[in-house]
Amino acid sequence: MIKSIYMHIPFCNRICTYCDFTKVLIDNQPVDEYIDALIKEMDTVETKTFKTIFVGGGTPTALSMEQLETLLQAITSRFECTDEFTFEANPDELTTEKIDLLLSSGVNRLSIGVQSFNNDILKILGRTHSVHHVENLIEHLQNIGFENYSLDLMYNLPGETLKDIETSLSYVKAFKPKHISWYSLIVEPHTVFYNLARDGKLNIADSVGEAKIYEAVMSGLEGLGFRQYEISNFAIDDYESEHNKTYWLNDEYYGLGAGSHGYVNSKRVSNVRPVTHYIDSMNDKGHAVRESHDVTINEKYEEEMFLGLRLNQGVSKSRFKEKFNVPIETIYGEEIEQLVNRKLLKDDGEYITLTEDGRMVGNDVFSEFLTS
Ligand code: SF4
Known part of the structure; x- marks a missing residue:
């Protein structure tokens, strides 16, 4: 029985310098057609009740109010979510209007892409927001009594020092989020950072420096009452990401949208990446063009170990x-x-x-x- 579903919104208002996700600049993209295609793909899913629904990107909050309304209406009229309904959000795009819409549609968890509390570093990352946007957003969430949000951060960023980590920890202390994801930067091919690194122009720590930063992150969060439950994830009480635990527990899940990955009936599947190809395939064939791999029993054993060992529980x-x-x-x-x-x-x-x-x-x- 599949308990989780992921839906991908591949549009962003700006492309970050480190990003290798499936995403495109939203300007002049067929966003409405994409949402229609995604809704068609929702109709191919047999399961109707999920423990977790996760809408990620790209940036789901780059959608307009009308597009968000269409998307949320389509989701909630087709699927029931019994536990955790997460939306990824960028701090500068999450207006009070959008927050109201998300919460009134049943979204009960926000995963907020903060990345850093240093405005200079945010500029280097190519982010559209500044620390000020995060402050305003968190203040608003606190005012309306919404607690279940994750601050998603990165470390080992260009020019970052241990002082920056201390600053981030002081913001975490003040904001009191229930969940933190704090990943090390991975320099991926086909990114601006990759080219800079190749030319020796990316100022990041070596593996020894990175380990020191990671230790500072872990001990700092532990000191603030967070329990580490995965290599890069920390929670207060029982606010762990149930959706992401689906992946680490090596359970099956649906993945909808351009470039998304799923694990269904012992097959790892990945949808075609280009937005227009995805739309065309949904319109012409009624299903997404995808690659599919039958997971062998040996691969299942291996994945159970690789993924499960990421969890502190093991x-x-x-x-x-x-x-x-x-x-x-x-x-x-x-x-x-x-x-x-x-x-x-x-x-x-x-x-x-x-x-x-x-x-x-x-x-x-x-x-x-x-x-x-
Ligand atoms: S990091 Fe997020 S916001 Fe930035 S380009 Fe990638 S998907 Fe878009």
Whole structure:
């Protein structure tokens, strides 16, 4: 039973210098036609009740009020959400009018793309907002009593120092969000940052400096009462992202829209990326042109480990047995024993988890679970 669905809005008001997501500048794009195509794809989904719905991008809040109304009406008239309905938002685009519309349509969680609390760095990132927009937005959310929002941040940004991390932590302390995502910058091909890095012009920390910043992030958030539940995610109480846990628990989900990924009936699928191709395929064929890969049983074992070990809770042995009908020790007994001996994993009898040392060399640990 699939419990989660993701919908992708690939439009942005400006393209950020580090971004390799599926996105286009919104100007002169066929946005209305895209929403119609997305609605057609919604109609191909058999499941009607979801634990989590996530609308991401791109930037969903780049849509106009009318477009948002059409989209939300289409979602809520087709699907019931029992738990968590998240919308991604950019701080400068989330007007009070849009907030009212989102909340009255059942959205109960906002994932706010803050990235940094340093205006100079925000400019380098190519963001359209400034710290002032974030301050105004949070003040408004606090005034209306809306608590369930995540501040989404990045670290190891060009020119960033530990002082910037302290500044961000002081904003977190003042704003009291229930959730923080704080990812390290990854320099991806086909981005402005990639070209700068290639030419030696991207001023970011080396791996030692990056580890120091990560430690400052983790200890700073812990000091503010956040519990780390994933390598880059932190929550107060039980405000973890239920939707993102679908991915880390290696459960299946639908992915709708241009360039979106899904995991359905043991197949990893990815929709065609260009917006016009996506619209044409929905109009001409009634389904999105997509690549599809049958996930083998060995790939399922590997993914269960890679993804589950990202969670602080780790990989559950009983869940593994229930899912695959085989004890984890039968598949990975030797690897687990060796990694425990090297103090990179812990095994408490039910959960296999990364140790602190293991977290610092996560990719090396994950590679031990490749079956071929
Ligand atoms: S980071 Fe977000 S807002 Fe910036 S270009 Fe990428 S999708 Fe758009």
